[in-house]
Amino acid sequence: MAALSGAPTAHTAITAYLAGFGEEPGYLDFARFGPLSRAVLAETAAQQEALTRARPGAYDRLQHGTARLAAAAAAVTGFRADQVVFQPSTTHGITQAVYGVTGPVLVSAADYPSLPIAVARAAELLQTVVPVPLPTSEGRVTPAGVREALTPSTAAVLVSAVDARTGHVADLDGIRQVIGDRLLIVDAVQALGAVDLPWTAADVVACGGQKWLRAGHGAAFLAVSDRAAERLTPALSGIGGSGGDALPWDEVPPVRRGADALQLAHADEAAAARLAAALEDLATAGAREVATLVSGQAARVIALADEFGLPVVSPRAALERAGLVVIEPLPERLTALTAALHNHGVSVTIRGGRVRVSPHAGTQEETLSMLRTALTAYSQAVRPVR
Incomplete structure (x- = not known):
């Protein structure tokens, strides 16, 4: 059955929702504060x-x-x-x-x-x-x-x-x-x-x-x-x-x-x-549709952490996690990771020796690319000199 005139389909509704994100690239700290949506503005x-x-x-x-x-x-x-x-x-x-x-x-x-x-x-x-x-x-x-x-x-x-x-x-x-x-x-x-x-x-x-x-x-x-x-x-x-x-x-x-x-x-x-x-x-x-997107974004952050050998201490199973990915580097490497994220414009929460990365449904590819670049710089900084 065709959608009623004026009633948004699931696709158009989620597309409109995603269009409401306007934060600067590099923002991965929604668990701390969510920049205002366009609907709220x-x-x-x-x-x-x-x-x-x-x-x-x-x-x-x-x-x-x-x-x-x-x-x-x-x-x-x-x-x-x-x-x-x-x-x-x-x-x-x-x-x-x-x-x-x-x-x-x-x-x-x-x-x-x-x-x-x-x-x-x-x-x-x-x-x-x-x-x-x-x-x-x-x-x-x-x-x-x-x-x-x-x-x-x-x-x-x-x-x-x-x-x-x-x-x-x-x-x-x-x-x-x-x-x-x-x-x-x-x-x-x-x-x-x-x-x-x-x-x-x-x-x-x-x-x-x-x-x-x-x-x-x-x-x-x-x-x-x-x-x-x-x-x-x-x-x-x-x-x-x-x-x-x-x-x-x-x-x-x-x-x-x-x-x-x-x-x-x-x-x-x-x-x-x-x-x-x-x-x-x-x-x-749709709360479920948004949650699915958030979970997918968190999975991508987990994959990046794994790629660069960073221990993920938050749940990995989709049913047990929200949008938070918690990384706990070796204590002696925390400063290098903090500096790499800061220098490449990636906003996260760092507290108690842990790095909390929290993407949202509307997190852009550019932001995840910035995270990859920061982790690459971190990896190079801690690589043993031969």
């Missing part, structure tokens, strides 16, 4: 124009960013739109969820610091949360490790969907099967836009737009299942969780029910619209 320009000129009714028309964000996040994650609320960052969303838990929370000290810090602070300040160390396998959270740490009183498990150091993709379905009806709280910022996961296996998903979604800082969302909304205490609920500008003055209203309660201040509607544009772009292209 267009949305930002429209918002700035409206706010700058302030025509009658312009501000009121801008107050639809959060509703648009909720619909876009729902389309990508599988949650309902009424289960999604705006947050200023992933960390804000994780903190909202963790501060609402009562009981022991499993979290790995090896996970991204926002996660164990949120649990530790909630335990110190509220004394309703009990941190429980979550064992890992080479720094990776696994269903087996979760099963080992579970007790009858465990209230929640907190994990990153993709580990920022190892590039390991968490088995959300496997963890869900292990924990039963306990809450599963997931940090999705290193995953959404790079890997297609069963997000509704989680009870809470927090994700900011500054990495693979290419929407910039200051905009995130929190998706909360009905079960989580019933169990979480809205400890950090403020005017944003009580009705916002619609509130009557001279009285303190009750906290709203559901996901809406997990908000502190008024939402940044312009930031919400920016993130909505990025999520709409992803949904139109």
